[in-house]
Amino acid sequence: MHWPGKITVREVGPRDGLQNIREFVPTEKKVQMIRALAAAGVVAIEAVSFVSPRAVPQMSDAYEVLAALGDLPGNVTLSALAGNLKGMERAAGSGVREVVAVVSASETHNRANLNLPVERSLEVLKDIGAMAASAGIRLRGAVATAFGCPYQGEIPEYQVKKVVEGMLAAGMGEITLADTAGMADPRQVYELVRKLSAGYPGVAWALHFHDARGLGLANAVTGIQAGVTVLESSAGGLGGCPFIPGAAGNIATEDLVYMLHRMGMETGVDIDGILGCGRMLEGIL
Amino acid sequence: MHWPGKITVREVGPRDGLQNIREFVPTEKKVQMIRALAAAGVVAIEAVSFVSPRAVPQMSDAYEVLAALGDLPGNVTLSALAGNLKGMERAAGSGVREVVAVVSASETHNRANLNLPVERSLEVLKDIGAMAASAGIRLRGAVATAFGCPYQGEIPEYQVKKVVEGMLAAGMGEITLADTAGMADPRQVYELVRKLSAGYPGVAWALHFHDARGLGLANAVTGIQAGVTVLESSAGGLGGCPFIPGAAGNIATEDLVYMLHRMGMETGVDIDGILGCGRMLEGIL
Numbered sequence: 001m002h003w004p005g006k007i008t009v010r011e012v013g014p015r016d017g018l019q020n021i022r023e024f025v026p027t028e029k030k031v032q033m034i035r036a037l038a039a040a041g042v043v044a045i046e047a048v049s050f051v052s053p054r055a056v057p058q059m060s061d062a063y064e065v066l067a068a069l070g071d072l073p074g075n076v077t078l079s080a081l082a083g084n085l086k087g088m089e090r091a092a093g094s095g096v097r098e099v100v101a102v103v104s105a106s107e108t109h110n111r112a113n114l115n116l117p118v119e120r121s122l123e124v125l126k127d128i129g130a131m132a133a134s135a136g137i138r139l140r141g142a143v144a145t146a147f148g149c150p151y152q153g154e155i156p157e158y159q160v161k162k163v164v165e166g167m168l169a170a171g172m173g174e175i176t177l178a179d180t181a182g183m184a185d186p187r188q189v190y191e192l193v194r195k196l197s198a199g200y201p202g203v204a205w206a207l208h209f210h211d212a213r214g215l216g217l218a219n220a221v222t223g224i225q226a227g228v229t230v231l232e233s234s235a236g237g238l239g240g241c242p243f244i245p246g247a248a249g250n251i252a253t254e255d256l257v258y259m260l261h262r263m264g265m266e267t268g269v270d271i272d273g274i275l276g277c278g279r280m281l282e283g284i285l
Numbered sequence: 286m287h288w289p290g291k292i293t294v295r296e297v298g299p300r301d302g303l304q305n306i307r308e309f310v311p312t313e314k315k316v317q318m319i320r321a322l323a324a325a326g327v328v329a330i331e332a333v334s335f336v337s338p339r340a341v342p343q344m345s346d347a348y349e350v351l352a353a354l355g356d357l358p359g360n361v362t363l364s365a366l367a368g369n370l371k372g373m374e375r376a377a378g379s380g381v382r383e384v385v386a387v388v389s390a391s392e393t394h395n396r397a398n399l400n401l402p403v404e405r406s407l408e409v410l411k412d413i414g415a416m417a418a419s420a421g422i423r424l425r426g427a428v429a430t431a432f433g434c435p436y437q438g439e440i441p442e443y444q445v446k447k448v449v450e451g452m453l454a455a456g457m458g459e460i461t462l463a464d465t466a467g468m469a470d471p472r473q474v475y476e477l478v479r480k481l482s483a484g485y486p487g488v489a490w491a492l493h494f495h496d497a498r499g500l501g502l503a504n505a506v507t508g509i510q511a512g513v514t515v516l517e518s519s520a521g522g523l524g525g526c527p528f529i530p531g532a533a534g535n536i537a538t539e540d541l542v543y544m545l546h547r548m549g550m551e552t553g554v555d556i557d558g559i560l561g562c563g564r565m566l567e568g569i570l
């Protein structure tokens with residue numbers, strides 16, 4: 001059985017968590033939360049998204065949040081989600097060093113999320129990739145609804161592969177498989193990761209789970225067994241998808257880190273610090 | 286990776302769940318719930334315990350509950366927990382065909398639970414075993430706090446083995462490893478099950494988890510990977526341990542069954558039926 005010694009926990013609460021909160025969280029509170037996460041030892045933080053401020057007003061201060069965090073230590077990587085080429089353009093002007101671009105494996109979800117057919121999104125990725133390259137920004141991809149879609153049900157493997165190939169063509173070296181709708185099961189996770197790792201060697205895979213029906217951590221475990229060493233989670237288990245009604249929150253960072261430490265895996269993250277972030281978040285919301 | 290085609294789900298809600306409820310649940314409600322579980326396709330149900338009615342008044346009608354269920358179909362196995370020789374004696378007079386005897390791997394928890402040192406409990410097991418044999422009752426064992434104890438912390442493997450050996454000496458062929466305190470992690474589960482399976486071939490192992498910090502189903506998955514095909518759970522996630530303050534409930538049968546079915550494993554259990562049991566339980570409590 002494969003048990004790695006070290007796992008990178010990428011905190012997505014400031015982005016995936018906050019985007020679902022209607023009431024605008026003041027910029028300084030966002031900054032305070034991201035600083036607290038970094039202080040708790042989190043070295044990868046998905047901090048903001050550059051998407052339409054009309055669609056997601058919560059993220060309209062993405063530029064200001066990043067600007068206020070310019071003094072974070074160099075070992076902390078902040079990333080920004082870019083929804084389209086315009087988002088990438090804004091990201092490029094923000095000084096952020098890492099950008100993530102999302103495309104859904106599900107046609108229906110991609111139209112709901114990006115207002116484009118998958119095919120068209122994959123073409124856009126190339127432009128995003130070119131812009132990231134010229135701006136010296138590390139670009140990574142995230143395949144939404146990789147394990148199932150609430151609209152389309154099961155997602156055949158070829159649909160995931162199609163998006164993966166589009167991401168590789170756009171120059172991405174790291175790809176997150178996201179269970180946007182909380183439909184993944186541990187066996188499916190293990191098998192899909194193994195197949196994709198074998199089919200696309202050299203890609204760094206990450207996993208993003210929502211904790212529907214208590215399966216979140218079980219999915220994380222079999223993902224790790226299949227070789228993944230980057231897992232995304234959210235302090236306090238915040239999160240969901242604005243285009244999936246009733247979507248469960250992300251797996252909670254404190255639970256994930258507790259489990260990983262119990263299994264003898266290093267994360268560098270301090271659980272008490274994360275619990276503090278959760279309480280801070282409660283205070284903010 | 287090992288993924289069995291079939292898992293037996295043993296419902297422990299009527300025993301492990303109800304024992305933590307202070308208000309006495311009328312006998313006919315208990316009977317109604319067990320009938321509903323059987324109707325939902327559950328073929329293994331831990332129905333009652335024969336323990337001191339002063340210590341656990343909720344279980345004082347164990348005999349009556351079993352008597353009222355004499356007409357359940359033959360493929361449904363009801364079991365009763367016996368706390369000591371007196372409990373075994375009462376079980377033998379009740380017509381029940383399967384009894385489970387518990388001993389803790391933790392000295393402190395065993396004294397809290399059975400008021401005896403572990404060594405003495407293992408001697409009592411022999412008498413319980415002899416009585417079960419002469420009554421034609423199938424006796425199985427459960428090792429409490431097999432993965433950790435809130436009083437003693439980590440439980441060294443030799444303490445688990447000591448209890449396992451006592452159970453084998455008492456003639457038991459099936460042993461449940463119980464994470465009474467919700468301290469197990471998925472790697473520990475995998476490794477302990479593998480070691481015990483190798484060390485004691487021929488024993489049928491079962492696993493019993495409480496869902497502390499969301500790790501319950503993850504532990505179930507690695508237990509299955511290690512070869513276990515009997516898992517205990519509780520409709521609605523009821524349960525806990527009266528001697529461990531704040532203990533988390535059992536893993537929820539509906540979540541476990543959902544996950545197993547998603548992974549392509551048969552259980553024979555109907556999720557809607559279990560959800561109905563959960564609602565019935567809410568109505569009762």
